[in-house]
Amino acid sequence: MHAIEARGVTRRYGEVQALTGVDLDVKNGEVFAVLGPNGAGKTTLVEILEGLRRRDGGSASVLGADPAWASREWRSRIGAVLQVNTQNDELTVGELVRAYARYYPHPLDIDHLLEALDLTAIRDRRIHQLSGGQRRRLDLALGLVGDPELLFLDEPTTGLDPEVRIRIWEFIEGLSEQGTTVLLTTHYMEEAETLADRVAVLVGGRIVTTGAPDELGGSSGVHVSFRLHEPLLTVPLPERLPPMVVRDKDHIEVTTDDPTDVVTRFVLWADANGGELAELQIHQLGLEQFYLELLDHLNDWEEAGV
Ligand SMILES: Nc1ncnc2c1ncn2[C@@H]1O[C@H](COP(=O)(O)OP(=O)(O)OP(=O)(O)O)[C@@H](O)[C@H]1O
Numbered sequence: 001m002h003a004i005e006a007r008g009v010t011r012r013y014g015e016v017q018a019l020t021g022v023d024l025d026v027k028n029g030e031v032f033a034v035l036g037p038n039g040a041g042k043t044t045l046v047e048i049l050e051g052l053r054r055r056d057g058g059s060a061s062v063l064g065a066d067p068a069w070a071s072r073e074w075r076s077r078i079g080a081v082l083q084v085n086t087q088n089d090e091l092t093v094g095e096l097v098r099a100y101a102r103y104y105p106h107p108l109d110i111d112h113l114l115e116a117l118d119l120t121a122i123r124d125r126r127i128h129q130l131s132g133g134q135r136r137r138l139d140l141a142l143g144l145v146g147d148p149e150l151l152f153l154d155e156p157t158t159g160l161d162p163e164v165r166i167r168i169w170e171f172i173e174g175l176s177e178q179g180t181t182v183l184l185t186t187h188y189m190e191e192a193e194t195l196a197d198r199v200a201v202l203v204g205g206r207i208v209t210t211g212a213p214d215e216l217g218g219s220s221g222v223h224v225s226f227r228l229h230e231p232l233l234t235v236p237l238p239e240r241l242p243p244m245v246v247r248d249k250d251h252i253e254v255t256t257d258d259p260t261d262v263v264t265r266f267v268l269w270a271d272a273n274g275g276e277l278a279e280l281q282i283h284q285l286g287l288e289q290f291y292l293e294l295l296d297h298l299n300d301w302e303e304a305g306v
């Protein structure tokens, strides 16, 4: 049995059909990322699986139980970092984390957790005095303190500075190595590439694609670019180039799945014509490019009424 199995999950808010029938399997021990534009339904989906929102239709099994009928025992096995936290307290950081820890049968070591999330220096500060990023790190501490089997993270690093973000990635990787299953949402493609074994793209309340990040990202190819100086500016380009060659005056961009072949041919061509390629750059396009192109295509299809 998978950690999460959802079939045909739907949810409507008045006129808005937020989820139109979502199927999702998250394996035990997997880190799974849900990507998708604002309003796609990510939070709705995650909170249904956490047992915090009701679904209209379909079925869901999370750690073997239906989240709509969750027991306290079940709840102690999951951790949740919500996108928005409304609780605002007179308690200090340390007091609140300790209070949460008491709900769980085998909580993490609090000192170690505060240290890992860079909260030690502000453990005596009151919750309502925290900055946005400090608040977010506290949310993470509260979601993690129960040492959950399954951890839900709804945009865990939004608003955090890059150093803290990387620290949190390392922390999540550590949990994953110990066997914790993680379902996260994110708008950062680098986060998904770093952490996730698989990603799903949710658009308009339905999952449009699922796969490993390098599988999806790898399919968009490699970008080769460089500049031409005299005497190459007036020489015709080499023949039989890939279809994706864009020339803007002296700047050439090629998208290809065989960069070695493209570079070799341009270098030989430049050499034969007594010039060289300036500012040569080669980079893998990756998940971000794949994601943006996918959304672009979906928009085109929608406009075309497909
Ligand atoms: N409580 C609610 N009442 C009415 N409509 C809602 C409610 N919650 C969400 N919606 C609507 O449902 C859709 C999905 O919202 P949801 O918050 O699940 O999206 P999301 O993918 O998490 O977006 P974001 O990336 O901005 O967090 C949106 O159109 C939103 O306006």
Ligand SMILES: [Mg+2]
Residues within 6 Å of the ligand: 042, 043, 044, 083, 154
């Ligand atoms: Mg959301």
